[in-house]
Amino acid sequence: MSNILEIAKLAHVSCSTVSRALNGRKGVSDAIRAKIVKLAQDLDYYPDSSARALVSKRVGxxxxxxxxxxxxxxxxxxxxxxxxxxxxxxxxxxxxxxxxxxxxxxxxxxxxxxxxxxxxxxxxxxxxxxxxxxxxxxxxxxxxxxxxxxxxxxxxxxxSENYDSNYQAVSHLIELGHRRIAFILGYPNSKYSVERIIAYQDALRDHGLEYRVEYTPYSDFSVADGFRVMGNLLDLPKAPTAVLCLNDSISIGALDQIKSRNLRIPEELSVVVTCASDMLAHYDPPLSTIKVPVxxxxxxxxxxxxxxxxxGSAPREIPKIPSTFTIRKSTGPCPRPE
Amino acid sequence: MSNILEIAKLAHVSCSTVSRALNGRKGVSDAIRAKIVKLAQDLDYYPDSSARALVSKRVGxxxxxxxxxxxxxxxxxxxxxxxxxxxxxxxxxxxxxxxxxxxxxxxxxxxxxxxxxxxxxxxxxxxxxxxxxxxxxxxxxxxxxxxxxxxxxxxxxxxSENYDSNYQAVSHLIELGHRRIAFILGYPNSKYSVERIIAYQDALRDHGLEYRVEYTPYSDFSVADGFRVMGNLLDLPKAPTAVLCLNDSISIGALDQIKSRNLRIPEELSVVVTCASDMLAHYDPPLSTIKVPVxxxxxxxxxxxxxxxxxGSAPREIPKIPSTFTIRKSTGPCPRPE
DNA sequence: CCGTGTAACGCAAACGTTTGCGTTGGGGGT
DNA sequence: ACCCCCAACGCAAACGTTTGCGTTACACGG
CATH class of the missing domain: 3.40.50.2300 (Response regulator)
Known part of the structure; x- marks a missing residue:
């Protein structure tokens, strides 16, 4: 309701002094600054964002x-x-x-x-x-x-860094004896998917395993599609013995599917979920997780x-935020080694 | 980059005419208006929101x-x-x-x-x-x-209107022979919960049934808590034969719990879900739903x-947005009449 | 006592737009 | 031919703030 000029008159100073005082700039004595601040408080003064933006060229x-x-x-x-x-x-x-x-x-x-x-x-x-x-x-x-x-x-x-954590997770499953490792992805063109699938393929190759496309189905990132795709995987003639899920929603859907078939984790199927939230933090059993610090x-x-x-200039380098792979209870030895 | 004054000079008019032309106000001939509009286009002119807000007192x-x-x-x-x-x-x-x-x-x-x-x-x-x-x-x-x-x-x-649709849903269950009807609520102080629980109580009373507090547990509105609370209900000595869920998340959690126990819907348990989204639109069986037009x-x-x-003044009356109760396949006769 | 530096403060322009009011010119009615 | 009215347009104030520059006063060293 009140403006800078009003405060200036009551404080017997110019409006430029009021502006400086309220914005914490130097060039105004402590006594006057205190008086102005108190006045602004009493008058219920708020600076007008439009006027400020007009001259300062910044809107905040x-x-x-x-x-x-x-x-x-x-x-x-x-x-x-x-x-x-x-x-x-x-x-x-x-x-x-x-x-x-x-x-x-x-x-x-x-x-x-x-x-x-x-x-x-x-x-x-x-x-x-x-x-x-x-x-x-x-x-x-x-x-x-x-x-x-x-x-x-x-x-x-x-x-976020997506490669290393996924490479570790896949390597972990391979070392447990798994050979048929599925990875439920998201949209094909999502960078989020691309980096992780490369890590998956690299880990397989580095351990002398063959990449099989039927184990890396796409999904639409949703719970419902995670459920559907997990069902397709389990219906394969050679169903996977371990599965990774790309995000929270897919994980929830996939776990629902597994639960609906009464498959035991990790005895019959190992599961690694990727988590941005902690929605799955209290799952039974505790889940081996790629935690993405979103x-x-x-x-x-x-x-x-x-x-x-x-x-006015771009930062030199943006740090990649590291993801972390944590082993818990949802990954175990391969039930039927080949 | 350019402003109204620049356009005014090029069009050989005053800046007030430019303002009127660009804002579609009358008082400017068609020929000049067209010239100004074209000029603004060519010069890549955008009005400065701050300056406009400063004088018009509206920021949009x-x-x-x-x-x-x-x-x-x-x-x-x-x-x-x-x-x-x-x-x-x-x-x-x-x-x-x-x-x-x-x-x-x-x-x-x-x-x-x-x-x-x-x-x-x-x-x-x-x-x-x-x-x-x-x-x-x-x-x-x-x-x-x-x-x-x-x-x-x-x-x-x-x-939204919350009373009628809930009253209808509860009445529907009672008419199917159910006597132990549970209702998973949200936070106690949520108006959303309050109106619905009153409808629930009224429906019971109008049909001569007794309200039992153990059938109306609170939850925190989440999937996880829906799962937990549904589990508690099914563990009751006299478990309910029908259940209503207050929102989407609770419904998902509750359905998960039911599925994990392999209870058949509606043969062993009738379910009515409340839906704002259509996440549960394709559930099997199709769910009897209170659809809230959020x-x-x-x-x-x-x-x-x-x-x-x-x-500058409040509207006379805000219409209550009606919810609709739709009967589908998830509600059936009470399996064990008393 | 003088010169110089500096802190404190005022003056006024500037930001870009909207809008009330005044002016002009031309057309229509009598 | 006169008056009146209205459309079209210009003028300039106003919105509230920031800020570069100028002025003043005072302290301090020489």
Missing amino acids: VIGLIIPRTSEYTFTSPYYSHILLGISAVVTERGYQVMLVINERKSYAAFYHRRMVDGILVVGNHVDDKKIWPLTESGIPSVVVPGFIDDSPRNPLSVN VSVGKAAASALIEMIET | VIGLIIPRTSEYTFTSPYYSHILLGISAVVTERGYQVMLVINERKSYAAFYHRRMVDGILVVGNHVDDKKIWPLTESGIPSVVVPGFIDDSPRNPLSVN VSVGKAAASALIEMIET
């Missing part, structure tokens, strides 16, 4: 693009944890988050209209043609998680974007 | 408060569908959505700083003390879904808020 808002504002993205534990990480950093750095849900216009328009200082794209199955204009216009922008190819036209991207990924992405905004 | 943004920016809210099908409805309306009406995730400051501060034109509170387990200042300051605000009590201090709220709830809330913003 980052745009969050969730390409599919659909059931899937909001519902997915993976994405909701990324959002948690983003929220934490953004709040800490004093920014706000604007959801960019109006996809009819280009993403860049939100920057050009000065509604946001930078853009954070969440989701790796994004239409490249809507992404490229961001880098071409020099708009501070980060894509998380990762990106499919490393074209120079793509913005900076942040991802919250950290979100934090790293937000940090990188804010650094781009504030320094 | 609504603040979205999700009290728990936690795993729960983002993950829940219920809330994600509300967000879908909100998104649709907000986009259609030309607004943007800002996530209010900085809970350290009061919600009202976002309005006073003119970052938002109104505030939409999503979630009914909200701290009242953070809500009240909204109405007291006359800030356009809507709470969805519903609110616990009808204190005049509370803002406008939007909810997307519509979100739409109604957003519409009401925008009306408050634009007219």
Whole structure:
């Protein structure tokens, strides 16, 4: 309701002094600063964001693009944890988050209209043609998680390390004697899937095993599809003796399928799940898990974007957030060695 | 990059004419309007939101408060569908959505700083003390879904109709001969739970049945807790012959529990699920369902808020969005009549 | 006592847009 | 021919803040 000029009059100073005092800049004595701060408190003063943005050219808002504002993205534990990480950093750095849900216009328009200082794209199955204009216009922008190819036209991207942990998990199963190891994947073009399938293939090859495509079915990342695909695997003439699941939802669906057939874990079937959340933390038996630190990924992405905004240049290197493979009780010796 | 003045010079008109032309107001001839529009296109002109907001006092943004920016809210099908409805309306009406995730400051501060034109509170387990200042300051605000009590201090709220559909479902089960009917609830203080439990109690009473508290356990709304609570119910000395579940997640957990015990639906146990999403649409057998039109709830809330913003007064009456009870194959005659 | 540096503060422009009011010109009614 | 009205357009203030620059006053060293 009140503005800077009003405070200035009551404090018998100029409005520039009020601005400096309230923004914590130097050039104002402690006594006057205290008086101004108290006055602002009493008058219930709030700075007008629009006026501030108009002159300072910064609005303190980052745009969050969730390409599919659909059931899937909001519902997915993976994405909701990324959002948690983003929220934490953004709040800490004093920014706000604007959801960019109006996809009819280009993403860049939100920057050009000065509604946001930078853009954070969440989701790796994004239409490249809507992404490229961001880098071409020099708009501070980060894509998380990762990106499919490393074209120079793509913005900076942040991802977890996906190769090592998967390699370890597959090696672990092989060392337990398993030869028929399945891996339920997600969408074919997801970088998330690609890195892991390569690790899987490498581990097989390094141990002298053959890669068989029928053991690496795709899914749509959902619980229902995890259930369906797991059923297909178990119906194979040579059903796998061990299975890895790519994400939380697939894991839940697959475990449901296994439970519905009364197969014992790990006596009859070994299971390794990939977890972003801790929804499966209390499963019986405790699950051997590839834990993906998704919250950290979100934090790293937000940090990188804010650094781009504030320094005007891209960070040197984005650290890959390491995943960790932990052996628990859901993986055991192969029941029927060949 | 370019501004209104630049366009004005090139078009040999004043900047007020440019403003009127671009905003579709009358008072500018067709010829000049066309020239200005083309010029704006060529110059890649975007209006500066800050400057516009500064003078017009409207920013075209609504603040979205999700009290728990936690795993729960983002993950829940219920809330994600509300967000879908909100998104649709907000986009259609030309607004943007800002996530209010900085809970350290009061919600009202976002309005006073003119970052938002109104505030939409999503979630009914909200701290009242953070809500009240909204109405007291006359800030356009809507709470969805519903609110616990009808204190005049509370803002406008939007909810689905919850009583009738639940009454019908319970009556349906009673008419099938069931006498031991369980109802897995959510948090005790959720309005969502309260209305439904009253309908449940009324239906029992109207049919001369006794209400037994051990059949109406609380849960935390999650899949895991649905699983746990369903297990407790089935372990009762007098286990129920029919069960209702309050939301999607509880339903999934409860169905998992039933499946893990190999109980046949509906021969051994009748089930009625409450659905906001269609995650359970293809379940076998097809489920008797209380369908809650959550997307519509979100739409109604957003519409009401925008009306408050634009007219300055609260809408007369918010329609209750009706839920519908549909009988399918998961409810059958009571297996062991008493 | 003088010169110099510095902290504290005021002045006023600038940011880009909207909008009330004033002016102009031309057309239509009497 | 006169008056009046309205459409089309310009002028300039206003929105609230930030900030570069100028001014003042005071301390301090020489």
